[in-house]
Amino acid sequence: MSSREEVLRRVREALGGDRGVRPPVPRGYARRLTEAEAESRADVVALFTERVADNRAAVRHVGADEVGTAVAAALWGRETKQIVVPADLPFGWLAELDGVRALADTPALDLDTLAAADGSVTGCALAVAQTGTVVLDGGRAQGRRALTLVPGYHLCVVHADQIVGTVPEAVGRLDPARPLTWISGPSATYGIEAARVEGAHGPRHLEVLVVED
């Protein structure tokens, strides 16, 4: 018996014989919104909007024809000069930009370019009303993680039909094998003195456009 096997044997002995027998875990989650929270799709969208705002993110509703104008207005409002975007972002979302340079992430932009950008624009995989969360999975119009973690501003376009009620609903729809990023408001952390620090691990500013189709 090698030293490694001897050590593992002792560890297993110390852990006791009932390893592998897992106690039952109650999974009585609230899988859907209560009736008071959502009687209709409009209620789900309204709840999402409220919770995104609670998370200190900006949120705005736009019609399907107005996405390009709304994106341009958001970027102009921040005096944005250069943004980075996934290469498969729908062109219409950026069609009204004027004076803002958009860099597609193909071939992959280097870190200096991402850090120098004023922000990024992406879509999302889905969004969660109850927690005001947008979830990215690296799929269409989302690109790789660095795009939304390095620049200081993230503008995320959410179609109303991408909003689900609760986290369990979202988990049920997502593929756990994909690189998931759950974003509930701008990046924030708390130091030992409980002082809130924004932007330490991701964008300091998050803005969400809800597209009502």
Next chain:
Amino acid sequence: MSSREEVLRRVREALGGDRGVRPPVPRGYARRLTEAEAESRADVVALFTERVADNRAAVRHVGADEVGTAVAAALWGRETKQIVVPADLPFGWLAELDGVRALADTPALDLDTLAAADGSVTGCALAVAQTGTVVLDGGRAQGRRALTLVPGYHLCVVHADQIVGTVPEAVGRLDPARPLTWISGPSATYGIEAARVEGAHGPRHLEVLVVED
């Protein structure tokens, strides 16, 4: 019996009693390319390229990272000033444009704007090697039919994995309920004296970019 019913009765009588019995139609089509034509995917792509060129269209191969550059080069080469595109065209395809204005078709552009544009850029649903055809079905990155029928120039981006061997293969994959446009070279028609006239019913110039992933 109304006059209408009387007329229909006489028509049915004249057509005879065996209506609805259809003679068997032989359907022994060549559903796949012969081995000589295609032993590999590379052969299918090569055949498509050759046949597109035979159809008097321009065709070029580019790597996945080079689409933006190739689109810009094609448009600059034609001294294009303004193009129209579907709103969901991947942004990366137009990311390198400089001095060319791209108008997204949302809200729908009016006919004058389409007619004044120097060209359009779209993707396709699939392409057929044997006939050098690109097929549009109004799906992703393709937009409505007017976009590719009104302007005089159409640049179509085809991913190599969208190319099938034969027309029966293509028909098998397409949804007959969608608005299908089959494009084999630039628009051409022949008058009574058999003189070829290009651009009468669609773009006079077709250019195809084959993206090898």
